[in-house]
Amino acid sequence: MGIFRSMSISASGLTAQRLRMxxxxxxxxxxxxxxTANGTPxxxxxxxxxxxxxxxxxxxxxxxxxxxxxSAEDILSGGGVKVTAIQEDMSPLKRVYDPEHPDADADGYVxxxxxxxxxxxxDMMSAxxxxxxxxxxxxxxxxxxxxxxxxxx
Amino acid sequence: MSDWMxxxxxxxxxxxxxxxxxxxxxxxxxxxxxxxxxxASSLEFESLLAEELELNDSAVKIHKSRDKHMDNITLxxxxxxxxxxxxxxxxMRMDGNNVDIDREMASLAKNNLLYNALIQxxxxxxxxxxxxxxxxxx
Numbered sequence: 378m379g380i381f382r383s384m385s386i387s388a389s390g391l392t393a394q395r396l397r398m399x400x401x402x403x404x405x406x407x408x409x410x411x412x413t414a415n416g417t418p419x420x421x422x423x424x425x426x427x428x429x430x431x432x433x434x435x436x437x438x439x440x441x442x443x444x445x446x447x448s449a450e451d452i453l454s455g456g457g458v459k460v461t462a463i464q465e466d467m468s469p470l471k472r473v474y475d476p477e478h479p480d481a482d483a484d485g486y487v488x489x490x491x492x493x494x495x496x497x498x499x500d501m502m503s504a505x506x507x508x509x510x511x512x513x514x515x516x517x518x519x520x521x522x523x524x525x526x527x528x529x530x
Numbered sequence: 531m532s533d534w535m536x537x538x539x540x541x542x543x544x545x546x547x548x549x550x551x552x553x554x555x556x557x558x559x560x561x562x563x564x565x566x567x568x569x570a571s572s573l574e575f576e577s578l579l580a581e582e583l584e585l586n587d588s589a590v591k592i593h594k595s596r597d598k599h600m601d602n603i604t605l606x607x608x609x610x611x612x613x614x615x616x617x618x619x620x621x622m623r624m625d626g627n628n629v630d631i632d633r634e635m636a637s638l639a640k641n642n643l644l645y646n647a648l649i650q651x652x653x654x655x656x657x658x659x660x661x662x663x664x665x666x667x668x
Contacts, residue, residue: 383554390561397564426565428558454551454614455558458565507563510631514557517642521553524649525546529656 382454383518389429389457390511396460397424397504401497408492411480418480419490421466429456466491535659542652548575548612549645555614556638559629566625570634575612582610 400422410419431454468491476485552573562568620628 383557386557454554458561514560
């Protein structure tokens with residue numbers, strides 16, 4: 378019986394939202410970066426979330442009939458969320474006229490990153506709220522587990 | 531003898547199992563609130579149990595002179611177990627995800643209360659058994 382499974386599911390949500398927050402911070406910090414390691418302007422990055430299936434151990438114990446018949450254990454819940462990739466947003470870069478800029482082309486235009494600060498802030502709020510929701514879920518699981526220890530007291 | 535003594539607790543335990551499982555499902559839904567294409571799941575147990583009790587009951591039902599009188603409860607076997615259903619039909623957002631966070635948070639709180647209530651019932655039941663065992667000596 379996975380006492381800690383629901384907690385690790387919430388933890389996976391916390392990890393994913395925190396990573397998303399990191400990527401958003403990176404985007405905001407590089408809002409005006411015209412030069413990256415490979416010489417091109419910075420491109421906005423996005424996290425790719427994927428729902429995770431249950432781990433091998435619990436599938437095995439179900440399939441091999443280790444759990445009692447009729448118990449809630451032989452049905453599967455999901456296994457939380459994971460971040461499969463951090464991808465670059467390939468939408469066009471902003472072209473800004475600024476002849477004095479060191480990275481300006483022959484016509485005086487500079488390719489600025491495709492970071493939209495408004496979009497990032499809204500994403501940040503969404504990540505923050507989702508993080509809070511996961512914390513609440515975690516705390517609930519924790520209080521339930523603690524309550525179970527009180528049986529028969 | 532221990533069979534009938536702990537029968538009620540056995541039923542409550544299965545309730546606990548189901549409610550715990552539902553907590554997992556809700557945690558999973560919440561964790562995947564931003565996953566594109568994710569469909570929320572839900573767990574059904576209480577209604578199935580009620581149905582089963584109703585069915586098993588019919589043969590030995592106590593006669594009720596009034597509708598509002600309580601039913602007797604015969605405890606069923608282990609044939610019923612919780613069922614998880616994925617809600618594939620409803621789509622709320624552009625990314626195909628249909629987790630309704632408000633709903634999930636509400637069921638999380640509700641589920642937690644239900645769990646506490648079941649624990650309290652089990653503790654009460656154990657207390658009564660303990661009383662029967664101890665008070666007999668006096």
